[in-house]
Structures are given as structure tokens and as C-alpha cells.
Amino acid sequence: MNSKEAFPKIIKAPAVVLGCLNPNYLRVIVLPGVGMVDGGVQHDLPLEIVPPDLRMPNTEFMVLLDRTTKQFVGVERRASTQEVQD
Template sequence: MFDNIPVKVLGCLKPGEITVIALPGVGMVDGGILWEIPTEMIPVSLRMPNSEFIVVCDRQSGNFIEIIPKS
């Protein structure tokens, strides 16, 4: 089973990873959960701070499956 999780890009805080806020507005005092996603998984057009997209995540393994632009 897969989960579609909305995220917002915070920035590139570590080489090779983009830090995003998962579930913005939910948890962590409405700030969401910080995740690091490998840069190569995210299309160049979605890497800028405040970009929003959907991360498809495998519920059992926790692995990121794909990135879907938010419509």
C-alpha cells in the first residue's frame, strides 16, 4: 500500500539532499515533519524553496517511490 504525502521544499541543507516539510500545517506545532529526499528524485523545476509536490511513499518499507507535481 502507498501513501500520497504533500510536501513543501525548505531548501538544500545537505549535499545531495533536499529538505522538505511533509504534511505542512499538521504536526510539529503545525509545521509538519522534516524529511530529506535525494536530490536526483526531485525534478529540477520542483527544487526551489516553497515548491509543493506529492511524495508517494511505500507504507511498509518507508521508501520514497515517486514525486508527483501538485496540481
């Protein structure tokens, strides 16, 4: 295994929307209920990287973190249970 496989440039982490607490930013909880950060870590995402249909409170998605810049660069929809069963 080479270093590119061991350390990908983009990391995916689960997140849940808390709400829009600051103008142009969406407050999310990253890594809810995981390990020592049991309650997750709150972070503000710029609204432009989150599609409008994923901005409602309690919506779950995956955030994409660029390891080199340490910035959130996008989001991905999580597969629903129906999609997983098909």
C-alpha cells in the same frame, strides 16, 4: 471493501521544499500545517527522485511513500488552481 483498497501500498502526502541543506539531498516539510504536526515534519529526500523544476524553496508537491519499505519513492506535481478550474 478489501484490504488492498483500505491500505494502499503507496501513500501520497503534501510537501513543501525548505532548501538544499545537505549535498545530494533536498530538505522538505512533509504534512505542513496538518493536525498535531502543525509545523510539519522535516525530511531529506534524495535529489534523484525530485525533478529539477521542483527543487526551488517553497515549491509544493506530493511525496510518495511506500508503506512496506517506509521509504520515499517519488514525487508528483500538485495540480495548480488553473488546472483545477478548467
